[in-house]
Amino acid sequence: MTQRARNWLLLAPAGIWFLVMLIIPLTVVFIFSFGERAPSGGVVLALTVEQYANLPARWAAFKNTMTLAPIGTLSALLIAYPLAYFLAVKADPRWKTILLVLVIVPFWTSILIRSYAWIFLLGGRGIPALLEWVGIEGLRLINTPFAVLVGIIYGYLPLMVFPIFVSLDKLDKRLLEASSDLGAKPWKTFLQVTLPLSIPGIATGCMLVFILLMGEYLIPALLGGGKVFFVGNALVDLFLQSRNWAYGSAVAVTLVVVMLIIVTIYMRLISRLGANREDVSIM
Amino acid sequence: MEIEPYTEVTLTADRKVVAELRGVSKSFGDVLAASDLNLSIGEGEFLSFLGPSGCGKTTALRMLAGFEVPSEGQVLLDGDVVNDLDAHDRPVNMVFQQYALFPHMTVAQNIGYGLRQIRPRIPKLQIAERVSRALEVVRLGGFEDRKIWEMSGGQQQRVALARAIINEPKLLLLDEPMAALDRKLRKEMQIELQDLQRQLGITFVLVTHDQEEALSMSDRICVMRDGRIVQIGSPQELYDRPNSRYVADFVGTSNFFNGKLQGSPEGMSTVLLDNGMQVQGMAGDGLVDHQDVCISVRPEQMKLGHQGDGVEVKVHNRIFLGEHTEYLVSHQTLGDFLVLAPRQADLTEGAFAVGDTAAVSWEATAALILDRN
Numbered sequence: 001m002t003q004r005a006r007n008w009l010l011l012a013p014a015g016i017w018f019l020v021m022l023i024i025p026l027t028v029v030f031i032f033s034f035g036e037r038a039p040s041g042g043v044v045l046a047l048t049v050e051q052y053a054n055l056p057a058r059w060a061a062f063k064n065t066m067t068l069a070p071i072g073t074l075s076a077l078l079i080a081y082p083l084a085y086f087l088a089v090k091a092d093p094r095w096k097t098i099l100l101v102l103v104i105v106p107f108w109t110s111i112l113i114r115s116y117a118w119i120f121l122l123g124g125r126g127i128p129a130l131l132e133w134v135g136i137e138g139l140r141l142i143n144t145p146f147a148v149l150v151g152i153i154y155g156y157l158p159l160m161v162f163p164i165f166v167s168l169d170k171l172d173k174r175l176l177e178a179s180s181d182l183g184a185k186p187w188k189t190f191l192q193v194t195l196p197l198s199i200p201g202i203a204t205g206c207m208l209v210f211i212l213l214m215g216e217y218l219i220p221a222l223l224g225g226g227k228v229f230f231v232g233n234a235l236v237d238l239f240l241q242s243r244n245w246a247y248g249s250a251v252a253v254t255l256v257v258v259m260l261i262i263v264t265i266y267m268r269l270i271s272r273l274g275a276n277r278e279d280v281s282i283m
Numbered sequence: 284m285e286i287e288p289y290t291e292v293t294l295t296a297d298r299k300v301v302a303e304l305r306g307v308s309k310s311f312g313d314v315l316a317a318s319d320l321n322l323s324i325g326e327g328e329f330l331s332f333l334g335p336s337g338c339g340k341t342t343a344l345r346m347l348a349g350f351e352v353p354s355e356g357q358v359l360l361d362g363d364v365v366n367d368l369d370a371h372d373r374p375v376n377m378v379f380q381q382y383a384l385f386p387h388m389t390v391a392q393n394i395g396y397g398l399r400q401i402r403p404r405i406p407k408l409q410i411a412e413r414v415s416r417a418l419e420v421v422r423l424g425g426f427e428d429r430k431i432w433e434m435s436g437g438q439q440q441r442v443a444l445a446r447a448i449i450n451e452p453k454l455l456l457l458d459e460p461m462a463a464l465d466r467k468l469r470k471e472m473q474i475e476l477q478d479l480q481r482q483l484g485i486t487f488v489l490v491t492h493d494q495e496e497a498l499s500m501s502d503r504i505c506v507m508r509d510g511r512i513v514q515i516g517s518p519q520e521l522y523d524r525p526n527s528r529y530v531a532d533f534v535g536t537s538n539f540f541n542g543k544l545q546g547s548p549e550g551m552s553t554v555l556l557d558n559g560m561q562v563q564g565m566a567g568d569g570l571v572d573h574q575d576v577c578i579s580v581r582p583e584q585m586k587l588g589h590q591g592d593g594v595e596v597k598v599h600n601r602i603f604l605g606e607h608t609e610y611l612v613s614h615q616t617l618g619d620f621l622v623l624a625p626r627q628a629d630l631t632e633g634a635f636a637v638g639d640t641a642a643v644s645w646e647a648t649a650a651l652i653l654d655r656n
């Protein structure tokens with residue numbers, strides 16, 4: 001076997017994986033998106049941009065996704081960073097592992113069940129009832145964007161904590177001492193040393209959470225109660241309920257394109273941030 | 284050879300004291316890392332902490348830097364107690380063992396770090412100028428925009444040095460700064476460090492477990508053992524007047540013979556060696572009557588002759604070292620020991636071959652009576 005043939009053979013598993021999992025489905029969806037709805041549901045192949053012209057009808061779904069995904073990512077980051085910082089820097093090494101495991105414990109049960117817990121907590125007999133008791137009345141939490149945000153932060157927090165924890169944990173503690181030795185107050189040391197050196201973790205965590213959030217549908221479905229829906233919910237609706245595959249495909253293609261644009265811009269930004277850094281690379 | 288009785292070396296009066304440890308101890312849980320350290324460091328001095336691994340050198344240095352708070356005692360800088368002053372408020376800088384350079388900054392950014400922390404702000408241009416000058420001092424002119432990982436180990440160490448000295452600290456602390464360098468580079472850096480210290484007049488405190496390094500670079504050496512300071516003195520003083528077998532053994536090489544002090548230890552005294560021989564020697568400080576002691580004689584203080592007085596030995600091994608010849612000889616009851624004969628002696632009296640019988644003698648003043656520990 002020639003070297004060339006061997007290389008191709010070694011590449012084959014990855015190639016096949018990409019073909020089956022990525023290229024073929026995407027191509028199919030792309031072709032469908034130019035089709036029309038068959039009378040009995042499904043799709044009739046055609047060459048029309050009618051579906052794309054109809055996109056504004058689903059504007060709300062895009063708007064919700066495009067606001068709640070970034071806000072959710074940022075909120076998760078703001079909560080995850082101090083948590084990861086505590087775990088990596090401040091926590092007693094003997095407790096580190098245990099605390100870290102506690103962060104993933106929620107993952108052991110289905111997100112469905114955990115979301116139901118939030119439905120109760122945010123529902124009329126949960127937190128609002130408690131607040132009423134102390135005099136704050138008429139607060140509605142469930143089925144609001146806030147409820148969806150809470151669900152998102154709760155569900156995605158571990159995904160954000162882990163990469164940040166790793167980058168903070170491997171941070172050489174002597175660098176912090178060196179900074180202090182050179183006259184930097186603790187807060188300045190954080191800003192000038194700790195934070196910049198944890199950017200790889202932040203970048204990975206944000207990327208992971210953001211991409212997954214763009215496709216999220218379970219949390220908005222349960223905690224948004226049909227009022228706060230994402231593109232993911234629109235897709236479920238179009239493919240499974242109204243069986244308008246062509247329109248659904250157009251929505252899906254649009255989502256993928258939007259996601260690609262955002263991720264590209266994001267990568268550019270991050271690599272510029274780490275342009276003169278050997279230790280910053282994205283994922 | 285005339286040797287004065289040992290006295291604890293104190294600073295010469297004209298030197299201002301910049302730092303002081305007063306009865307300083309530090310324990311980590313039940314480990315006593317430093318115990319009752321007392322030390323004054325003079326302005327412009329080059330002082331070394333010397334001792335084996337785990338004897339508390341780094342701990343002592345870290346207490347001066349402000350990274351560790353003493354469990355007991357006081358740390359003083361310029362006459363003020365600074366126990367509660369954080370590292371970032373102390374006019375002291377440290378060169379870390381693995382340099383601890385910031386990987387996300389260029390060489391210039393690393394070196395300017397200390398200046399950038401000062402308020403009110405120093406103008407950028409001025410910082411850049413001073414960074415360039417510091418780089419010149421460590422002979423790295425023009426390396427401003429290099430990345431840290433593009434620098435070799437020796438260069439990184441110079442950057443670490445420049446990053447510290449640019450702040451003109453009252454004390455420059457160096458924790459085994461040469462440990463990661465190869466032998467040749469280490470020698471070069473030692474000379475450079477000494478030059479730098481003279482040129483800048485900054486007080487240097489160096490930690491090392493390499494006696495050669497300490498001997499060649501320091502004004503004074505502080506020998507440590509199990510968290511204690513056992514002796515402080517100039518390299519010559521430590522070499523000529525060690526106050527214990529430990530110091531004599533750690534600083535240079537010596538031959539030791541155990542025995543018991545006859546009578547009281549005053550100046551020239553008599554020791555009855557374990558093999559029954561009676562020898563004369565100079566008594567060190569702090570010995571008591573009839574104490575179990577040892578006699579220490581440096582190999583170069585021993586004279587190897589063909590006949591005459593002295594103890595009769597057999598030559599076991601001979602290593603020609605150019606200027607000197609090192610003989611490993613063995614005596615029936617005293618055991619093996621080393622004799623260093625100058626080339627001149629070999630030439631005039633004839634060299635010895637392995638297996639030859641010889642007589643070893645030494646001046647009574649060259650024999651030091653020391654505590655056995």
Ligand SMILES: Nc1ncnc2c1ncn2[C@@H]1O[C@H](COP(=O)(O)OP(=O)(O)OP(=O)(O)O)[C@@H](O)[C@H]1O
Pocket residue numbers: 311314315316334335336337338339340341342343492
């Ligand atoms: N943070 C710490 N926690 C617990 N024990 C410590 C700590 N730092 C030092 N020690 C202990 O204190 C003692 C002295 O340590 P130190 O680091 O000062 O030694 P050293 O003389 O610098 O040794 P080396 O030459 O190996 O660097 C050692 O027994 C060490 O285990």
Ligand SMILES: [Mg+2]
Pocket residue numbers: 340341342
């Ligand atoms: Mg050490």
